[in-house]
Structures are given as structure tokens and as C-alpha cells.
Amino acid sequence: MSKRTLDTFFSSTPKKARVVGLSPLPSLETTNDRKYGIENEVEATSVPMKTTNHPTYPWPIPHLPRHIAEEMELLVTAQGTEMRDQPDLDLLYFQPFIPKSIARDLFEFLRSELFFYRVSYTIKRFGKETVINTPRFTTVFGLDETSLFQPDKHDANSFPTGNASKLPSILEASDPSRPVRRDKYKCKPRPIPECLDLLRRVTEACTDTKYNFCLVNYYASGSDSISYHSDDEYFLGPNPAIASFTLGARRDFLMRHKPPKDKGSEPGVETNAKDVKLSLSSGDMVLMRGPTQPNWLHSIPKRKGGEADNGRINITLRRAMIPAGTENYYRYNVGDGSVYRWDTVRREMVLSTKATDS
Numbered sequence: 001m002s003k004r005t006l007d008t009f010f011s012s013t014p015k016k017a018r019v020v021g022l023s024p025l026p027s028l029e030t031t032n033d034r035k036y037g038i039e040n041e042v043e044a045t046s047v048p049m050k051t052t053n054h055p056t057y058p059w060p061i062p063h064l065p066r067h068i069a070e071e072m073e074l075l076v077t078a079q080g081t082e083m084r085d086q087p088d089l090d091l092l093y094f095q096p097f098i099p100k101s102i103a104r105d106l107f108e109f110l111r112s113e114l115f116f117y118r119v120s121y122t123i124k125r126f127g128k129e130t131v132i133n134t135p136r137f138t139t140v141f142g143l144d145e146t147s148l149f150q151p152d153k154h155d156a157n158s159f160p161t162g163n164a165s166k167l168p169s170i171l172e173a174s175d176p177s178r179p180v181r182r183d184k185y186k187c188k189p190r191p192i193p194e195c196l197d198l199l200r201r202v203t204e205a206c207t208d209t210k211y212n213f214c215l216v217n218y219y220a221s222g223s224d225s226i227s228y229h230s231d232d233e234y235f236l237g238p239n240p241a242i243a244s245f246t247l248g249a250r251r252d253f254l255m256r257h258k259p260p261k262d263k264g265s266e267p268g269v270e271t272n273a274k275d276v277k278l279s280l281s282s283g284d285m286v287l288m289r290g291p292t293q294p295n296w297l298h299s300i301p302k303r304k305g306g307e308a309d310n311g312r313i314n315i316t317l318r319r320a321m322i323p324a325g326t327e328n329y330y331r332y333n334v335g336d337g338s339v340y341r342w343d344t345v346r347r348e349m350v351l352s353t354k355a356t357d358s
């Protein structure tokens, strides 16, 4: 089958590729192309780099370099392999979704340009307040289904900038002429930057599913991890579909069936479900859908040595239905701590001197 772009995917007469969301000026992304892979573009030093900005961002996030964006546009017909060989399991596994030709540059770009957090929070465990230090870097963008960001009047890809205490409006999705009540959100939601929104749009086309949140994890080494959990919170609605991408180092992704309710027996015993282990490599995407989240747990366990220490980015796309989802995601993925940025010389995440003004 010939490759189709997002544009042609939705129209009956295939047109020449016009990259959705990319600047019509051919020279705008050359600065980034030189930094993240392509060396031989035309010089365009006087043209500013295109970015997404918003008062909640610690710094503007550049659009994707053109060579990455153009490849991504071609992915709308990517085909995954179904995995439904265990009870209650429904996975669509793309090996890869993002081709190797751009996976490395996309990884380097996102690691360098996004802002990250190392979130701590307290929970009550056995009646005692316990501090949990999230064992990975996180960041999040998006807004639940009940609201919309007010785009900039002149450019649908940017948002009014200015003083964070005077945030631009978030609008009621049911009546976009109306800003939301001041107390609708305690957190300060952040729009999905264009560089991640292109991935969101392409994934929507491939998976026939809508997403309004983009969560990003950075596992700096094999000591970073995520413990067994399921993403089946009530604010995602029943049987939520979650698209989960890997960039950078290969890591094991483990899945196990939840123990049958009220029986107190070992996992898998009554369902005959076997544990699942996927070795996720750069560019892979796993779509978890149907009964998977209510019935299965997943994790990225700690690992000693090997390529894990080169760093891995995970991106998940999800759809939150109500404001409780927005509050939850910002609390656990941004929190109220300091912002980190990748230091290209030290080759590690460092505390940024730029204070978050959100």
C-alpha cells in the first residue's frame, strides 16, 4: 500500500503531502534540523525557530525538525499485531510505530527540549504518612474532555503568553464562548505542544481513538522504574485505550493479570493467565485497550547495567473524561517541585535555573 499522510487519510483524492501543523515556510525548522540530525539544510539564520509557548511553560518548546515531522506524517497507516492470547488481554503491538530512521533524533529532541519533574507526594500507608519519591522524571500536557484551551487568535498552534497569574482562558467544551469558572481547576493545565500533538494526531488516525492527554516519563537509568499498576481510573471511563511509546533504551515491560476479586489467591491462578513480558525497543508502541486495564497490571522494573543507563522516554496518550483526571495528572506528573532540563554537556538532567512560574 502506498504511504498516506494525515491529510490524505481524511480526503478521498490523495493530495501532495502538506505537513499538518508545520510552518508553510520551508526554512523555519532548519535550526532544529541541524541540531537533531540533518546537517545539509539551507542556512536560514534570520528566521526565528517556531515554538509552542504558554504562560504555564517554563520555556517555549520548539516544533519538530522538519525531517522528523515529515516522516511522522507518513505513519497514519501503521499496522500493529494483535495480542489477545490471554484472558482479558487486548493489545495492539507496533514493532515499531516510529521508524528507526527518526526514533533516535526524536528521542534526543524530546529529551533536550521538554521540561521534567521529579515528583514527591505523601500517602497514608498503614495509618502513617509516607513520602513517595517518583522513581523517574515526568511531565504532562492536556486537558480533559469538558474543557478547551483558548488558542491564540493568530496561530492555532500557539497560546497567549504573558503573566502566569493572568492565565489565558480555558473554555467550556459545551459552550466555547464561555470561560470556565475560576475554581474549575486547582492545577494549571498545559496545552500539548505541537511536537507531541503531531504524534497524538497520527496515533488517533491509526488507532481510531481520541486522546486529550500526553504523559511523558524519562527513565534516566536502570534505577528508574514504574511499579505494577493499571491505568483504569474512573476519570478515564470504562475500558480506556492507552497508547504507550518507547524511545531510546530498550526496557522490559511486564504485565500480570490482577488477582481475582475477594478470593485472596495468587495472581493468574484462577484465570489461567500467564505473565506477559515485552522487550520494548526504540520506536515501539503498545496500545492497551478493551478489558486490559481493568484486568491487568503493568510495570517497568528496575534493571542493572546494560543500555537502560542510556535513558528511555515513554510517552502515553490517554483520554480523560472529567476534571478529576486533569487534577490527578498534574498533581502526580508536575507537582509543585523544581523543573529539570537535559544538560547536553553533562549528559544528565539538571535542576533548571529558570523557575516555573506556574
Ligand SMILES: O=C(O)CCC(=O)C(=O)O
Pocket (backbone or CB within 6 Å): 215, 217, 226, 231, 244, 253, 298, 299, 300, 314, 316
Ligand atoms: O514506561 C512505560 O512503558 C509505562 C509507563 C506507564 O505505565 C505509565 O506511565 O502509566
Ligand SMILES: [Fe+2]
Pocket (backbone or CB within 6 Å): 229, 230, 231, 298
Ligand atoms: Fe501505566
